[in-house]
Amino acid sequence: MTFKIVQLYSWHASHLPLIINEVNVEESEIYYIISRSHTGENETVASDSSYHIEFEDFEEDRPNTVASSDHITERHKEADVNEDFDEDDVLIVDGDSEFDHFQDEEEFEGLDVTGGSAGSKSDEPSTLTITKVPLHLRARWDSFCLEILMVAGLLVYCINYIAGRAKNARITECWLHEHRQLLLENFTLVGDTGKLVENVSENGLVKESESQYNLYCSGRVGCDSMLIELKLIKRQDLIAVLAQLVRPQNDQAHIRVDLAKDEVDTFVLAIATKRTAMHLARDMADISVYCPEKKPGEKYGLPAGFYVMPEIAETASVILDTRVLQAFAKFAQYIDYIHISDQYSGPKQQTETTQLTMPEVKKVLLVGLNISIKGRTASPECQEKLKLLLQLTFYILDKLRRFKLSKEGKNKADKNRLRVEEAFLKTTHAARAEAAAQKREERRRAEKERILQKEDPDKQRKWEEKEQRRLAKKRAPRMKQLKVKAL
Numbered sequence: 001m002t003f004k005i006v007q008l009y010s011w012h013a014s015h016l017p018l019i020i021n022e023v024n025v026e027e028s029e030i031y032y033i034i035s036r037s038h039t040g041e042n043e044t045v046a047s048d049s050s051y052h053i054e055f056e057d058f059e060e061d062r063p064n065t066v067a068s069s070d071h072i073t074e075r076h077k078e079a080d081v082n083e084d085f086d087e088d089d090v091l092i093v094d095g096d097s098e099f100d101h102f103q104d105e106e107e108f109e110g111l112d113v114t115g116g117s118a119g120s121k122s123d124e125p126s127t128l129t130i131t132k133v134p135l136h137l138r139a140r141w142d143s144f145c146l147e148i149l150m151v152a153g154l155l156v157y158c159i160n161y162i163a164g165r166a167k168n169a170r171i172t173e174c175w176l177h178e179h180r181q182l183l184l185e186n187f188t189l190v191g192d193t194g195k196l197v198e199n200v201s202e203n204g205l206v207k208e209s210e211s212q213y214n215l216y217c218s219g220r221v222g223c224d225s226m227l228i229e230l231k232l233i234k235r236q237d238l239i240a241v242l243a244q245l246v247r248p249q250n251d252q253a254h255i256r257v258d259l260a261k262d263e264v265d266t267f268v269l270a271i272a273t274k275r276t277a278m279h280l281a282r283d284m285a286d287i288s289v290y291c292p293e294k295k296p297g298e299k300y301g302l303p304a305g306f307y308v309m310p311e312i313a314e315t316a317s318v319i320l321d322t323r324v325l326q327a328f329a330k331f332a333q334y335i336d337y338i339h340i341s342d343q344y345s346g347p348k349q350q351t352e353t354t355q356l357t358m359p360e361v362k363k364v365l366l367v368g369l370n371i372s373i374k375g376r377t378a379s380p381e382c383q384e385k386l387k388l389l390l391q392l393t394f395y396i397l398d399k400l401r402r403f404k405l406s407k408e409g410k411n412k413a414d415k416n417r418l419r420v421e422e423a424f425l426k427t428t429h430a431a432r433a434e435a436a437a438q439k440r441e442e443r444r445r446a447e448k449e450r451i452l453q454k455e456d457p458d459k460q461r462k463w464e465e466k467e468q469r470r471l472a473k474k475r476a477p478r479m480k481q482l483k484v485k486a487l
Contacts, residue, residue, distance in 0.1 A: 157238045164235030165210045171251060172213045172230055175371060176203055178383040179390055186394055187226065188219025210236045222401045223365075224258040230371070248374035252336060253386075255393055259363040264342065265405045266413045268311040269319060271297070272337035276368070277307040285359070286343040289420055301325045303332045311416065312409045315340075319399065327392045331385050336368035340400065343417070356432050358424060365400065367393045 141148070180203070183190045191204010206214040215228040232251045234240035268290040270280055277294055280287050290311045297306030300320050306328070310316040319340070328335060344366075345359040369389050372382075405413065425432075451463050 160238045160241060161236045164237070164241065167235050168211055168232045171232060171371070171377065172205060173203075174383070175230065175253070175386070176205060176215065179387055182387060182390060183215075183217055186220055187217040190217050191215055210234070222260055222263055222397055224260060226258070227256045229254040229256070232371075250336075250373055251371040253369045253371055255365075255367040255369070255390075257365040257367075257393070257397055259342075259365060259397075259400065261363060263401050264363050265400075265403060265410075266342045266417070267315045267405060267409070268341045268343060269315045270309040270337065270339045270341075271302070271316075271320070272307060272309075272339075272368075273305055274307060276337045277309065280337065280339065281309065283347045284339075285345050285348045286341045286361075287339075288348065290341075290343060290416060302328050305332075312405065312412055314406060314409050315403075318403055319396065321399075323395065324392065327389065331389055333373060334370045334382075334385060334389060336370055337366070338368075338396070339364075339366035340396075341366075356428055356435055358421065365393070365397060367396075 180190065204215060206216070208214055211232045211234045213230040213232075215230070216225065217228070218225040220226070230251075230253050233244060233249055268286050270277070270287050270291060272280055281292070281294065282288065287309060291309035294307045294309050297308055298304060300308055300316055302308070302320070302325065308316050308320075342363045343361045344364045345361050349355070349359075367389075369386060371386065448463070451459055
């Protein structure tokens with residue numbers, strides 16, 4: 001009997017083959033014609049209703065038939081599995097997929113793998129809650145305390161700057177208005193610097209800063225020029241205004257008169273208040289060298305609180321005559337210092353660089369006057385007092401022209417200046433020797449280069465011989481020669 005199984009794969013008739021498997025059976029032939037309808041769903045052989053099986057002449061023993069049917073069923077299952085996938089739809093997945101870690105149960109802790117609770121959560125209606133966010137600008141201003149303080153501070157600083165600058169300008173204009181006539185009587189030019197300066201006002205004041213003004217005068221007998229510096233309180237600076245409350249300061253006028261070289265004698269004298277005297281003795285080069293001793297002003301008839309620092313004793317008694325002492329007694333609070341010097345070189349050099357030459361000195365008369373006391377605006381009466389103090393400055397200037405030191409005082413002044421010069425030369429001897437040696441070496445090097453550039457063998461040989469003789473003489477021991485007269 002012949003047993004035939006016909007499997008028809010009718011997925012796509014154009015490219016699926018027809019596979020026929022034959023099994024020989026002794027008694028009869030069974031033809032199985034299997035056809036499959038195109039339903040588009042996943043189906044199994046057992047439940048597919050489109051399969052039609054016909055049995056003919058089945059007379060074999062039951063065990064063989066059962067075995068054959070089991071074999072056929074397995075073949076049908078394999079065929080159906082192959083039928084479910086098209087060649088074009090096959091996706092080959094690598095074993096090491098990038099999504100394999102999603103299958104790892106230890107990767108996500110507390111994850112509901114079964115997804116049982118997902119259905120229950122999806123059934124519940126979701127509610128949308130809106131968080132209440134406060135508005136940026138709220139009615140309560142206490143949240144902007146820092147910003148309000150900063151804006152208020154900037155506003156106060158700007159107002160103080162404008163008001164302080166205007167007040168300093170008014171003080172300067174008032175001072176110049178009161179003293180301009182007196183300056184014109186003593187000087188030919190008032191407010192003319194001879195230079196092109198941008199910050200020059202119509203009245204001749206030169207504005208150095210918001211708290212400092214300069215006035216230049218020239219054209220008077222006994223002096224080359226006079227410079228008046230009005231150094232006022234920094235009222236435009238809020239920090240300086242606050243410091244003024246703790247430590248009051250004064251508006252000052254610093255007068256510098258450059259004296260004529262031939263008309264003033266040589267001496268150094270300083271008269272100042274206690275605080276200013278300490279500053280002058282510490283910072284000014286001429287006073288620290290020539291006037292190291294401070295004497296109380298009471299010995300010379302000055303009010304308490306003043307100190308006198310004279311180089312020569314007779315100069316203090318001559319300068320501090322009756323008129324000057326009366327001015328000190330009346331206007332003591334408006335006088336800060338009087339400094340007369342023929343060795344004025346400014347403040348001490350703070351740098352450590354060694355000077356090889358003596359500093360340039362000038363003959364000057366320096367006077368410091370207080371325009372206002374503790375920042376209070378000067379009244380018209382105070383302006384009259386300041387005018388008298390400016391006249392006192394001109395009186396001292398004329399007195400210096402007439403004053404001459406005695407012979408002893410002149411000798412003492414010359415000895416002091418010679419002593420200072422010798423001390424300076426000793427301290428700078430090593431530096432000057434080193435500088436001189438360096439200059440000689442530079443000249444020798446320049447001479448050698450000049451000779452080598454001429455390419456003259458005779459001159460080069462002569463220069464080398466001369467250099468060798470110089471070096472030999474330098475290395476030779478020095479002998480001291482003594483001349484002995486014959487008896």
